[in-house]
Amino acid sequence: MSDHDELIHSLRARGHRLTPQRRLVLEALQHGDHHMSADEIAQTIIAHYPSISVDPATIYRTLRWLRDVDLVSETSLGQNHMVYALLGSDDHHHLVCEGCSGVIEIDPSILDPVRQELKARYGFAARLAHISIFGLCARCQIGEHEG
Amino acid sequence: MSDHDELIHSLRARGHRLTPQRRLVLEALQHGDHHMSADEIAQTIIAHYPSISVDPATIYRTLRWLRDVDLVSETSLGQNHMVYALLGSDDHHHLVCEGCSGVIEIDPSILDPVRQELKARYGFAARLAHISIFGLCARCQIGEHEG
DNA sequence: TCTCTATCTGCAAACAGTTGCACATGTATT
């Protein structure tokens, strides 16, 4: 059984269903290789299947579900909306500059010691996937005091 | 000149104004010793000054301003609203359990190495005040696979 | 004290995202 089949089976065993709407959202996330907003996912579905419409509420519910079963990350990049990405490859974190809105992608291993310490000290299993750390990039720190 | 006066002066010099509405929001934050939502701040203002009303938009704008000048933290604790707190004393971070919605407050120094590494490696000045780390607490990890 | 203007406020409209409810459907069982 492939990883994919095994995953589906495991989800079904827990009472989850693989509906057409959920397949469409997953397919959209696979097509867009970057982080996508809920609206971009909706647009992608419309572009590929003009005759099908998926309710926004369903897209949001599907994304929350995918996040809860650890298949998708949900990240704020300082915009007015969340962005979503399939987990498992190309994992990274984001440094989001509050001055210029720039985003630096960084290696996820920088948070490994924190994850380990939280587990050891508090028994807490942190979910730290595609998170954002806000602050000021090197360039924007220079003019900070005139702001 | 006191720290407070110096702060006010510094803000004024940068074109910021200390309006009655901003004073009221600050006063509300000083009264509530925990994290407060925008609505709790509005209620506090009404309770203390029943004849004065401050528009919700103004409260949100004031909170964003206070956050931008590093006087206040803005944190999601997994609820449907943000919470705000004055910075400077009682600093900590939060472990938010996505199973039981519990919040564990932890010592902020756990992120110091990360902050230092981000500065050294990327020149990035991270703002890591009263942040939330989401995940599962020890108890909620036990029944995870039946979810 | 008065003037001036960039900043701030209130209002209303907009936005991203969530929720309640009635109906629809995926899937386990037979």
Added chain:
DNA sequence: AATACATGTGCAACTGTTTGCAGATAGAGA
């Protein structure tokens, strides 16, 4: 293939928060 019911969907209403705009005002300077 038919049944049965828990789970999922669409719709509409709602939440928390942001934004555009016109009028108000804090605070610098005369």
